[in-house]
Amino acid sequence: MNHVIHNSIVNFIWGIADDVLRDVYVRGKYRDVILPMTVIRRLDALLEPSKEKVLGMKKQLDGAGIANQHAALCQAAGEAFYNVSPFTLRDLKNRAKQQQLKADFEAYLDGFSPNVQEILDKFKFRNQIPTLIEADILGHLIEKFLDGRVNLSPKPVRDVDGNELLPALDNHSMGTIFEELIRRFNEENNEEAGEHFTPRDVVKLMADLIFLPVADDIESGTYLVYDGACGTGGMLTVAEERLAELAESHGKDVSIHLFGQEVQPETYAISKADLLLKGEGAEAENMKYGSTLSSDAFPSQEFDFMLSNPPYGKSWKTDLERLGGKGDIKDPRFVTQHANDSEYKMITRSSDGQLMFLVNKLSKMKHSTKLGSRIAEVHNGSSLFTGDAGQGESNIRRWIIENDWLEAIIALPENMFYNTGIATYIWVLTNRKSDTRKGKVQLIDASEWYVPLRRNLGKKNCELSEEQIQTIVDLVVNPRETEKSKIFPNEAFGYWKVIVERPLRLAVDLSPARLERFDRACAQAKEEPLAKLARRVAEALGAGPHIDFNAFMDVAHADADKHGVKLTAKRKKLLQGELCDTREDAAPVLKKVHKPGKATPDPIHGLFEAELGGKPCVVEYEPDTALRDSEQVPLLEDGGIEAFFRREVLPYTSDAWIDPGKTLVGYEISFTRHFYRPAPMRTLDEIKADIYALEQETEGLLEQIVGEAE
Structure with a gap:
């Protein structure tokens, strides 16, 4: 289609909004009326030539009692849609009374096929009709869309001698015009x-x-x-x-x-x-x-x-x-x-x-x-x-x-x-x-x-x-x-x-003040036998602090066995939480001791050589959650996780290990990392030149300030 004609149609429809809707709608709401009306007018123009044929087919189908009429009506219309109301937009153009126009226009809309009904419903166009009627602009709106200066029909407009006045508007051109209207409204x-x-x-x-x-x-x-x-x-x-x-x-x-x-x-x-x-x-x-x-x-x-x-x-x-x-x-x-x-x-x-x-x-x-x-x-x-x-x-x-x-x-x-x-x-x-x-x-x-x-x-x-x-x-x-x-x-x-773990290192405080606090905690938890156990262990070991939690627990277990106190997990947690403090120079807290021959030392994965009771063994330590950290190891790391760990972690934290059960694979993409270009630093000569220039600009300023002060 000729671009001049294309733009003239777009501009004309765009202008309808200002001509008809101004003072009734705010600009942001013009599209609620103009877009569905553009659709209606185009469909109306497409259906005008077959109107009588569609109405005749509708009467025939109704007379035969046929319920599923869609395919036959589409065939009669020659389109994928139809309108079975007795009206076209031209029929509604000259309605003088607003209420009659409202009733006939609604009947006209109701006559469209279901696929068009869905479009009108999603546009919520029927919601606009009361406003258009109340403002007395619905007839004016219809008249504008039927204006003889534009042609939204697939047939050309000709004069009485058959000369073409306005070219036909094919489907593709109509779609392009509609998309242009959408673009303009979106940009508004x-x-x-x-x-x-x-x-x-x-x-x-x-x-x-x-x-x-x-x-x-x-x-x-x-x-x-x-x-x-x-x-x-x-x-x-x-x-x-x-x-x-x-x-x-x-x-x-x-x-x-x-x-x-x-x-x-x-x-x-x-x-x-x-x-x-x-x-x-x-x-x-x-x-x-x-x-x-x-x-x-x-x-x-x-x-x-x-x-x-x-x-x-x-x-x-x-x-x-x-x-x-x-x-x-x-x-x-x-x-x-x-x-x-x-x-x-x-x-x-x-x-x-x-x-x-x-x-x-x-x-x-x-x-x-x-x-x-x-x-x-x-x-x-x-x-x-x-x-x-x-x-x-x-x-x-x-x-x-x-x-x-x-x-x-x-x-x-x-x-x-x-x-x-x-x-x-x-x-x-x-x-x-x-x-x-x-x-x-x-x-x-x-x-x-x-x-x-x-x-x-x-x-x-x-x-x-x-x-x-x-x-x-x-x-x-x-x-x-x-x-x-x-x-x-x-x-x-x-x-x-x-996940990088480090051992939990606890020092046990059995001072009188700490024991009194522990007594109160045990009373609240109804664990008085545990409070007595702690005082007996304190008498045996002294006030401390004791930097080997494992030795403390050995004595505690012995006392518990002697006095019939079960050291449940809950009671161990109470002992640890109320009597212990983390301390860097304390011995690591044991989690598990492996039987001889049942485990191979692997310090990277938390299996350490130790000696208990004069015999070598392999042990695992309790991790300190406060010291837990994570590292990202590239999949392309030469030597994999172990090489990275030995190079980047162990030289700084020799007691660290990796929990293999928590290792996960992740992916991320960083444009900044791959395309970042740092701004070049200025040379010393450039910096020196700037300093000299500043000195020249401020030359005599200090003497002037001092002189004024005197």
Whole structure:
């Protein structure tokens, strides 16, 4: 379509809001009327030629008592929708009485087919009718949309001699006009646009990232494209156009089917209406309403290409509860088998569910086709590093990287989106890596590649130029190392989290003051026999402090046996808590003594050589939880955990050991670590020159100050 005509239609519809709705609606609410009315007028124009045929078919079906009439009425209308009311918008144009107009307009809306009814319901358009009637502007609004200066019909407007006055508006052009209106309204509502609208430059980059690396491998056939957080559907339609364009340029004939799910009612209505206006009624049926996380609309479907900008930094607590709660989720999308764990859980914290959308997509990959599946998804920085080893976020990263699905991550400039200025990243994933990419991940720092906008759109103050998009895509299509592109083995992002323990060292205080305090604690716990035991041991050992807790316990056990007192775990804890203090020069507290030959000394893992009763043995010590620490050991560490431990820990804490039962594997990705460039320090000559310059500027100042004081 001619761009001048395209823009004139957009501007005309945009102007209706100011002409009709001003002083009745605030600007942020114009879209609540204009978008659904644009949909209604286009559908009305499409249905006008077949109106009598549809009404005749409706009468025939009713007379025959046929209940399921949808298919026959669609066939009569020649569209994927219909309207069985006796009215068209032109019939309503001249209603003089507002109440009659209200009744007839509502009857007109009620006559639409169920798929259009759903759109109107999600738009909540019927809620606007009382306001429009009360302000006496509904008739004016309808009249504006029927204005002869614009044509929203698929047929051209001609004069009496048959000359074309206004060109026909085909489905694609109508869809483009509708998307332009959506974009303008989203940009007007900057505070909420980012929730469901991704800037077109970012969408184009994402589409190129999933299609161009496999452009030469696309064959004639059917391809399914999915967005699990589709918003207004713009990402899907751009992807459809790009894939069709690439297929045509390669001489391939492809059939593309779009699938999407959206939880916000209005944006869902827009996505479905957009496809209807484009004449893609079948695709509109693939747009589903509801939460992708807790109510997946495509549980058994697999897709060739997937792309999304899911909500980030947004709670998914409600979805989590619907799925059964963090401990009881059984959804196979989020609980799988991996790393010898039959219930490997990938459940993120409830405050941020963005990675859950990525897991959902990965569960829908095709594994039996040549191309497999390709995914592009926008995330903020927390997806790269939030979550400790063993936690949901880290488990997701581990699952992805160890399955070798992560192809690349691109860091975008800040202030790229409408409602946030934070750093954002595009993750590119595939289950069909090329041979050169297998076992590797590419990081691209495009954070400094942008052109400024002439006028800020909310937080968005920059965009990607066509050349910059091409540069980024070329680095992905032809992966190579540059200053801004680095390629790493998968293991570079993994680490072992090891728990470093140190022995508990206790000194026993049996002074009179401490014993009195212990008496009170025992009285409160109703443990008077234990208080008497402590005083007897104090008489035998003296007040102390005694720096060998083990020797103290030997005497205590002997006394307990002699007087028939059972030293239960609870009583030992009371003795330790009330009579002991940690002390660095005290002997380590024994936890377990192994029988001769039953254990081999392994000080790195807490098995130490000792001598008890004059005989050598192997012992374990009680760990001091206050001294417990953790270390991250890279998976690529030469010599593994033991070499790291001997080099980085033992020289400083010779009594430390590792608890092997608590070692976990984690993954995190740090752009800062790999792309950080420290600012060069100034040379001594530069510093000296600055000092001399300051001295010259202040020359005579001190004498002047002193002179004034005198």
